[in-house]
Amino acid sequence: MPIDVAKALAAEPRTAPLVWGHKDVQLYHLGLGAGVPATDPGELRYTLESKLHVLPSFATVAGAGMAMMGGLAVPGIEVDLAAVLHGGQTVTLHRPIPVSGEATQTSGVSAVYDKGKAAVIVLRSEASDADGPLWTSDSSIFVRGEGGFGGERGPSARSEVPGREPEFTVERPIREEQALLYRLSGDWNPLHADPEFARLAGFDRPILHGLCSYGMALKAVVDTVLDGDVTRVKSYGxxxxxxxxxxxxxxxxxxxxxxxxxxxxxxxxxxDAPVLADTVVEHS
Incomplete structure (x- = not known):
């Protein structure tokens, strides 16, 4: 069996250094569409180094690492990457992310669930610096054709929205070149840039990174609900x-x-074709 659950769960966590500075943060924010209008004080918090704060979803790209793909290289997991989909993402903040920093990231498999026709691998990455824990990031990886091994089905992540009209509805345009800019933060998958590769994958043109949509949605919540205060975010899934x-x-x-x-x-x-679902921001 390509997935040896016991071996994957027992594997030693991998550690890697993370280093980032204000330019990495600014590039990430620009990749989410920040900076429009360019002189808006609310947007300058994302783009101007003297006023900069860090959107918590930056944890998914800090150090320009690919923790998700690296986690699939652990002992006990041998899967066809063409069968892999990024099913879900959660970031839990232990304190605000600094504008520049050095941290150590520890990553490993925290769970493997049997969904019948597919397996779900949960990869957990924890980052800490000299002052202690910074964030915990969980990536749920959906692997088609690898289920049916008799494992636990796992918890349901469903989060129903209330049966009332939303308090806020906003629209955020995705620029034509936005995927090309976002990928400079570390996700070089040609699916998001190369039309020929996208066609081979079944799309008529390149698609936006899921984690870009993820960051755009969090920015909308921070700007609309949280008065622009990123430090109020506790977790986001x-x-x-x-x-x-x-x-x-x-x-x-x-x-x-x-x-x-x-x-x-x-x-x-x-x-209104769905892009993100079961989405919750926990905050103060």
């Missing part, structure tokens, strides 16, 4: 429900509750 193309528009609906905001993210041009 989502399930990747569909694709979106550069040039389209994300429609982000937000239901504000005590201590959390639930949201849905869809493509406005494709009859």
């Amino acid at each position: 989502t399930r990747f429900a569909g694709i979106v193309f550069p040039g389209e528009t994300l429609r982000i609906r937000m239901w504000a509750e005590e201590g959390r905001t639930r949201l849905t993210v869809t493509s406005a041009e494709r009859d």
